Amino acid sequence: MAGRIREKSISEVREKARIDDVVSQYVTLRNAGGGSLKGLCPFHDEKSPSFHVTPSRGFYHCFGCQAGGDVIDFVKEMDGLTFSEAVERLADKVGVVLEREDADGNDDRPRGPQRSRLVGAHQVAQEFYAEQLGGPEALVARQFLAERGFDQEAALRFGVGFSPRDGEALLRHLRGRGFSVDELVAAGLVAVGRSAYDKFRGRLMWPIRDATGDTIGFGARRIFDDDRIEAKYLNTSETTIYKKSQVLYGLDLARREIAKSSRAVIVEGYTDVMACHLAGVGQAVATCGTAFGDEHAKVLRRFLHDHEEFRGEVIFTFDGDAAGQKAAMRAFNGDQNFVSQTYVAVEPSGLDPCDLRIQQGDGAVRELVARRVPLYRFVLGNVVGRHDLDRADGRVDALREGARLVSSVRDRSKVDAFARELAQLVGVDPDEARAEVRRAAARAAKGGREPEAPAAPVAPRADVPDPRDPRFAIERETLKLVVQHPMAIGRTTGDIGVNDFTHPVYRGVWEAVAAAGGPASGSGDAAWAARVREHAGAPEIAAAVSELGVEPLLTLKEPDAGYVAHHVFRLLELTALRRIAEVKSRLQRTNPVEDSEAYNRMFGELAALEQHRRTLRDRIVGAE
Incomplete structure (x- = not known):
């Protein structure tokens, strides 16, 4: 067992790992005056920045949740590491060779593979897959990329690779680099049945990196018709370093552009992220095999600098089909996660950013984002558009359905604005829309029932108007x-x-x-x-x-x-x-x-x- 890290090495890591550089990989920091930087705390959810970093003293502190410490404490708490693992990770980043005392059995590292070993295995795997993309077996993979407008330079930029169809090629390579089967299984790169075998075989591979640039997982695309796994995409299973609800593909490349422009663009897939970045929309990110959720929003907000003192933009791109409208509804339900203004960018022809770039060029992708419309307007428009507004009953139904949607918004400060938008879309007086929203909220509070008239001897029939309406x-x-x-x-x-x-x-x-x-x-x-x-x-x-x-x-x-x-x-x-x-x-x-x-x-x-x-x-x- 390796011995304890010497205090001399720990001090050297603290000195060379600038706390503002490390924290900036997780949080967008801005000048707060007096030699201090501030941003949204990564340890608790907040809308006004109370997290401060003082580079001259090498410390951070949150005045909201009272979290604080030095650069090692930050990495330890942020990534769920032990003290030794945090020091090791920082040492790798800043080029410090750690000196250790003789082993005494008191090493505080937990049993099981260290994070650095899992990340290291992924890095070697990514390099291996990228090299395999140039081989004869990967011809179909290269054709797939070429048909979507991605050349060799684009593949190198995004680290795209190919997993050989030989079910043990990666396993042999990683074992040759000193990784154990237990480490590779824990990393999600290898599975075990009767024997160990590669988790991904015969697929086009996208490395999924965290905000700091470490590869922590992969997205694998089916490209062979005889692939026995029917799923179009396979993603790394949950591991100690890969949590799909907290991972955004492309964030390592997009985070500086997001912070610089205070804009984030959420697309639906790996090729869409590539297309956007190559077209000049460098703020594009995507979820990995799951819908955009609350945890994704919390991660993104830290880089967006999304707080009450400054409002940026979050732009969702959806297909124009029913699935896209459903995704828009999910995004609308999570709209209150952001202080920033939320928008939707939908190509009228229904093309996603990748196909749009293929057919109409880079400028069309930039134009798609520029033509964004407010998310609430898009969602309410879809709801109202299902009804015939040239009929009185159609307008009544549109108003009621729209009011139910507006009344469900948890951020009450937005309800009145949404009600006015609903009134404009349906063509009714804003006061009538507000009243319908209030009634919808009352019905929801009573489990869907209309409020009963007080002191009525008999409850009114559902189809008879309430005398007090x-x-x-x-x-x-x-x-x-x-x-x-x-x-x-x-x-x-x-x-x-x-x-x-x-x-x-x-x-x-x-x-x-x-x-x-x-x-x-x-x-x-x-x-x-x-x-x-x-x-x-x-x-x-x-x-x-x-x-x-x-x-x-x-x-x-x-x-x-x-x-x-x-x-x-x-x-x-x-x-x-x-x-x-x-x-x-x-x-x-x-x-x-x-x-x-x-x-x-x-x-x-x-x-x-x-x-x-x-x-x-x-x-x-x-x-x-």
Whole structure:
């Protein structure tokens, strides 16, 4: 067993391993004044930087979680190493040859392979795979790269290689370099069945590196039709040095560009990362065989310098298909992980960055990123786009579904902005969108049930409108006048039609009233209400007629002409406002150059509707 590292060597490592250089491999640091640097603490999640590094003293300290120490402590805590392993790793980085005392059995290293041995095995494996890429057996692998626009120089830049089909080629090579089978199994490079064999065989290999540049795993792409493993991609299994939920492919190459530009671009695969970097988008990274999650966000934020004092950009690229929309939804659900603004970049033709570069060149990849749109707008647009906004019921459904999505956002500071965006997309008043978001949140809090009306003797049926729902207050009060006081409302209802009622039940009640002869034929007695009920086409319509017949009016006195006129003209005004919103929504979706005739026709219709609304407003004011 190796002896304890001499104090002289430890001091030399501390002296030569500059703490700001080491910490900068994990955290983006900025000048904090007074010879201090600061950034987001890597040991706890925070949005305002409280992690400080003082190079002159060789120390770090977090004023948030109280973590602190010297450069060895930092590496020890950051990478989960023992003290000796941290010293060994730093010594390798700065070129210090460690001197040890005679072995005394007190070495603090744990049983099992050291991290440095696992990383070393991966480094040798990466060099071996890269060398094999030039051999005759790797012709198919080289053709695969060439077809995707990657030449030998690109392969060298990203360390791409080839794993021989011989199931023990890497094993023999690494054993020849002094690595044991136990170390190689622990590294995830070798598996054991009846005997040991290479984990990856006959595949195109991408080395996966941590932020410091150490190779810690591989991504392996199927290229032979007779490969007995059907999976297109195989990735290194979880090991002590490889955690897929914390690894981002390309971060070692992208981290400086990410810090410099305060922008990160999340793509979906290894070839997309290569294409972006070669096209000039040097901030591109990708997950490794898993969806982008909270841990990935925490890793990325440290380099993005993502905190409340400074906001950068996080841009996701997705395919335009259903899978891409699902990925966008996952990203939206994790949007609150970032202080930075989140965006989506989707090529209209559905091409990913790699295919886009092949077909349209480097400039098209840069343009894809430049055309980014806010993530929330993309997701809400997909939700709203599933509905026919030219129909009233389509807009209602779009608003409800969009409101459920907005109400699920955990960062409450963003809810109001998302509600305004939803209102614009659907073509409704922002207050209506906010109210629907509040109702969606209330339903979610009650397990999906509508809030019950207080002091109601019987809970309302799900398909009957809640009497206290403000959205339908004018409709309900007008129908109460029709059922209870048909003679008072009389002929003023002549302009009312079924489309003036937005709730299906109230629309059904009006149809029953019309079928019974209309308000002018009613006398206000029980027979009138009974006649309306007889024409109700469904039980919920009949139930609503009964409710409307017994529920008191909002006025304490007999309804006069002013009260009647106020509700009738307000009902008509609301219809006019909905029609105005519909026309405005269609105008926004119509190109005035390509479809000028339709655009001009709608513009004229809008002017007429606005005049009609003003007339109704004047009549409402005159009735008060």
